[in-house]
């Protein structure tokens with residue numbers, strides 16, 4: 001008798017390319033479609049060998065999936081997946097690095113300019129018919145500015161490379177200085193905030209980076225300062241940010257990510273010095289398809305016995321282990 005195909009669980013609706021690639025190759029269960037997800041999990045849990053996610057995977061969920069081998073995360077950031085716990089259980093976790101680097105970096109630069117030059121506000125001004133009455137008020141500028149990057153990883157470096165061509169000075173902060181970049185390193189975030197006018201947050205989320213950008217950091221960024229976050233909302237103390245934006249402690253903020261997505265505090269949306277995006281950093285047709293393909297390639301490679309293509313650091317994989 002031919003072997004039954006591996007059973008894979010989708011925690012939420014996945015990209016159509018993943019659906020198409022898995023059809024016929026795996027038996028797919030879609031928890032989001034179950035009338036009673038709890039009961040469904042109890043029924044199929046022990047048969048599941050692969051999990052495709054965007055969203056939280058904790059020890060309690062892993063308990064329900066005792067034969068799980070691979071968690072394939074749709075996204076480069078996997079702070080919602082307890083990868084240390086997965087490793088302890090011998091489960092490999094994969095993410096989608098590289099394929100979204102340029103897209104997110106493009107968006108970050110766009111968000112810097114949109115926030116600084118108030119592009120959405122100018123668009124609203126024109127549509128509201130104010131232009132014939134008076135020109136749009138002058139804005140801040142990228143000229144003679146210093147830009148700070150919190151987290152000089154793959155995406156941080158891609159943002160820095162783009163910004164070099166804008167003629168701005170670039171500084172950064174991270175766990176350690178990097179030898180192969182021409183940018184100035186600061187060993188503290190507050191030191192970086194003090195030195196720059198624009199602070200771009202692009203470090204991983206999770207417990208280790210929670211609320212790194214707090215009231216003192218915003219104070220250090222100062223009244224000409226712009227905060228741009230394309231990483232995770234958890235890195236910024238949102239209440240402190242709202243207070244800083246209200247009082248002019250900083251000039252403005254461009255945010256693609258929030259503490260409690262998809263919910264955005266009304267206080268943040270009510271402010272005129274914010275540009276707010278619904279977590280669209282990687283959200284182009286092109287890049288989401290590339291991310292989906294990498295999820296597929298990881299899962300297929302795993303079940304064909306060739307190992308994962310892009311395992312995360314916490315679950316390293318070697319063919320001889």
Ligand code: 8YV
Nearest residue numbers: 054074075076077078279282
């Ligand atoms: C999300 C992201 O994964 O890659 C990441 O870390 O934040 C995004 O690309 C995307 O929203 C899919 O859910």
